[in-house]
Amino acid sequence: MNRVTIFDVAREAGVAISTVSTALSGGPGVSDATRARVRGIAQSMGWVPSMRGRSLVSKRAWAVGLLIQRPATVLEADPFFSGFIAGVEAVLDEAGYALLLQFADSAQQVLERLPRWALGGVVDGVFLTDVEVEDARYELVRDLGLPAVAINTPVWHESLCPVSQDTLGGLRELMDHLIRLGHRRIGHVSGPPQFLHSGQRETVWREALAAAGLAEGPLVRGDFTSEGGVRAADLLLRGPEWPTAVVCANDLTAIGFISQAAELGISVPDDISVTGFDGIQLGSYITPSLTTVQTSPQVLGRRAAEVLLEMVAGRPVQPVEVEPAQLILRRSTAVPPRS
Amino acid sequence: MNRVTIFDVAREAGVAISTVSTALSGGPGVSDATRARVRGIAQSMGWVPSMRGRSLVSKRAWAVGLLIQRPATVLEADPFFSGFIAGVEAVLDEAGYALLLQFADSAQQVLERLPRWALGGVVDGVFLTDVEVEDARYELVRDLGLPAVAINTPVWHESLCPVSQDTLGGLRELMDHLIRLGHRRIGHVSGPPQFLHSGQRETVWREALAAAGLAEGPLVRGDFTSEGGVRAADLLLRGPEWPTAVVCANDLTAIGFISQAAELGISVPDDISVTGFDGIQLGSYITPSLTTVQTSPQVLGRRAAEVLLEMVAGRPVQPVEVEPAQLILRRSTAVPPRS
DNA sequence: CCTTCGATCCGAAACGTTTCCGTGGCAGGA
DNA sequence: TCCTGCCACGGAAACGTTTCGGATCGAAGG
16 A cells, blocks of 8 residues: 555665654654755655554554444434534644544443454544443443543543533523523423433423422423424323423424424414523524523533543543533523413 | 453464464464364453554555545534435444544645545545535545545546435426426525535526526525525515525525524515425424425445445445435425515 | 764664464375 | 375564664764
8 A cells, every 4th residue: 555665765865764763753863964855855755654554663543533322323413413523623633633433333332342442552542422321431441541531421530531511500590591481380301311411401400390399390201303302292282281381302302392383383482482402503593593502512522632632642631611501592482371 | 552462362372373363363274173262262361453453464444534625513514424424334333444534624635634544554445525626636546546435426437436316306306396386586595616516506596497488596605504594585685576486505504594584574485485405304393394305415325335345345336326316395385476 | 092972873673463385294095 | 104285383574663772973071
């Protein structure tokens, strides 16, 4: 594959390969004249370092991995990953690092692939997303000595550093807002139960109701998709007693919910208020525009990549907390109907 | 990094490293008894092959690259890439290949990085998306001998194979549909001019108008974003003579257009029909649901990955044509207003 | 003039794997 | 009994780079 090697450059320049290596890598021990000459020859010969040879001896892969424990279609469905990857890439590119992307069908598959990545020297570090309630990956990366950055997790050890954003504060504000508007029956469409943040959001909803002395509204289990929002609307709005407001676990669910409400002849926000979570772009372009909590996946990606590169370089790191997610009030929420 | 090497396994098993290698790789020349014993020992010692050593000698990186010539935020904005990557990953995973993802700010940067990937042995092949009018990448991959799969391009040579989907047929049907509904002034919000498909879509619009004997409607240059759709609506709907239908270059633009139309008190589809292009999920959940042409980025990804792996393996390949994009009629189109 | 030292460069080992070729043993045939 | 041939395995080179210790040479200091 590789036409011109460091050996060819050395022969052409009449020096030893060690001299070429030193000259090109910028290390000391070679005269400026030689360095310039070698540089010129390497350039003119079109020499490109073989990452294969280089990483074999330098023990660095010059790549980090993102192993997503979901079906690959999540990229389309969940807007978090697109933004996160965008943020990650912005940092990696500058550092000359590449991002290795892979999807896993099951937790089992993740636990099989991480050692292959780590021990096989494929990547120098990994990002861990979608923290689960009982997450075996944390122990694994410690055992492997694999630098890892985890998103929104309280756990922290020598080879794992969290990068987090407080998203629940915004959700509490959202609940307060609904309650202040006068809503008394506030339902919830949750996310998949295996994810930590699904449970957290549900808890915030529950606690806010309790704190306001309100009875617990109806709860429907969703799956973070628009489809799930449609199904939830069918379940909640077919009966006699609707909630006057529904807090959805993410924007896609909320958009599906609003769509199906319209289908059933129920107006948002006149008949029912609906809120989302994530703050995707399209939320401001649908009708009615979506009240939501805006998270910052791109910022999380940037900071996560910065921290991971520090860890790979062997420098000490501290957990990072980015700006809290913000409540965005739009038109999908209003005072409850008179009736 | 790698604790236990093939050497350790050989010592433990009392055989030569070549025997271990042969036994584990499944090649002939090793007795079944020895093979089983070596396998067992390697397993129990937790041996994982070093991709560094392996790829150095086998001259394969076990990874392919996707070098996207756009800012990283495109992942959020353009739904094509999410679906495409999902499709690619589904195939790569089965083959044990990984996907290397990188974004480039400029065409220049792409032309610098491709040789580093190819000659550096970082990847075994690449996907080329966002075909441009004059695309220097085609010549480059040929010179590098780098297997490449390009999406929706007519070009084809020994190390470049196209995987395509006819999307323009659906767009022609869409134009016919609008004209049959009775529309006579049909505008267009285009995409960025540097992309080949932007121009192609514009041409289809223009030719359909001409074929129907209609005057060319107003044209606004968009940028594939919702923001662009908002701006286009401002431009087209502020004047005295609206078009009765507007064909947008993609769904996001259409959604932005519809949103801003509503803002201006103009109803879709009663006052004006609006169409999109791409067929994103959310198109069926907004109000009114979006008439669009549904493309298949995920299928393209699957087929592209299959073809690329064939090329990497050195087998001959043929250009692939997937099912044409389909016109999806929803509620954002209707007969033009009486006036 | 001899010693010492720093600067510069060379040679060789090492990284972990695959692959080619050689060697030994054993069985079968003459 | 000896030769032939095959099968199983061992030895060693090769991949392309980095790194480390040593060699050479000129200059500076005594």
